[in-house]
Amino acid sequence: MNKAVAVILALGISAGLLGLGAQLGQALITFKTWDRVVTVKGLSEREYTADRVIWPIAFIEAGNDLPKLYDRVADNAGKVKDFLTQAGIAADTITIGRPEITDKAAQQYGGGPRAEFRYSATQTVTVYSENVEKVTGVMNDIASLVRDGVVLTDQRYQSRPEFVFTRLNEVKPEMIEEATVNAREVAEKFASDSNSTLGKIKRANQGQFSISSRDAHHPHIKRVRVVSTIDYTLVD
Structure with missing residues (x-):
């Protein structure tokens, strides 16, 4: 009886260690994958007429x-x-x-x-x-x-x-979406060229919006610009 119990305990411990080792291995792979990152920038630039x-x-x-x-x-x-x-x-x-x-x-x-x-x-x-x-x-x-x-x-x-453009909050969502799509296209091209698959977003920075006149002769036409910075993970 004592030998049987010992064998059962030994088998249970071995199975537990194997399971733990597998989990640790998978976690290590995931960690390494999370550490492989590509940083890209997405641009959105549009022109609007000043409203004041x-x-x-x-x-x-x-x-x-x-x-x-x-x-x-x-x-x-x-x-x-x-x-x-x-x-x-x-x-x-x-x-x-x-x-x-x-x-x-x-x-x-x-x-x-x-x-x-x-x-x-x-x-x-x-x-x-x-x-x-x-x-x-x-x-x-x-x-x-x-x-x-x-x-x-x-x-x-x-x-x-x-000349003042006051409708920035109205155009922000569309421009951020456009910048994000642009950034993802760049990241996918990079992943494809490196024989990898693009993973999830690790970090994203919306970026600062800037408003400037198109040129000295058309100060009433405003150029609105944002550059978003996004980190994507790469998966083999």
Whole structure:
């Protein structure tokens, strides 16, 4: 009886060790497979029209009589607003800022020649609109204000129009999907060339979205771009 029990125990232990060894071997193979990784990048790039525009229109005036200077600035601001509304831009999208007055006499140092005009004023009328196509078309006719005596200035950085694309969250899912598909195609080609089979995703990085103007001549056309980085396992 004791011998039989010992034999049975020995056989059970041997079977258990064999099973454990098989499991450990399979786990080791799986671990090695998980450690074989190919890293690929997937690109998605699309162009969209900006859906908002911020257009500052700045003009300047100069003179020696400060009250009269204020009057001329206010008159020209009215001309700018009339020009915009007559061109079809909604009045509630137009804002007239406060004029910036510079007293050149207070800034003069040394014995240099005095400026012809003591005061200069810069006034900005800003359009903030979602009708990008309309505003862009009006921009081409802005020179007509010069004929009405409005001295425009585009020397200030703040006077440049700004086009904004706000619908990024709407296009994100499709672009991420496109980048992922693109990355998988690259990974499958790599696996095929290395006589391997593409496995599961080990790690994925969505990547940062970037928005830029298509070029200097078309700032209202925005290029949206994302590069996703994905690690795939390789299986023999």
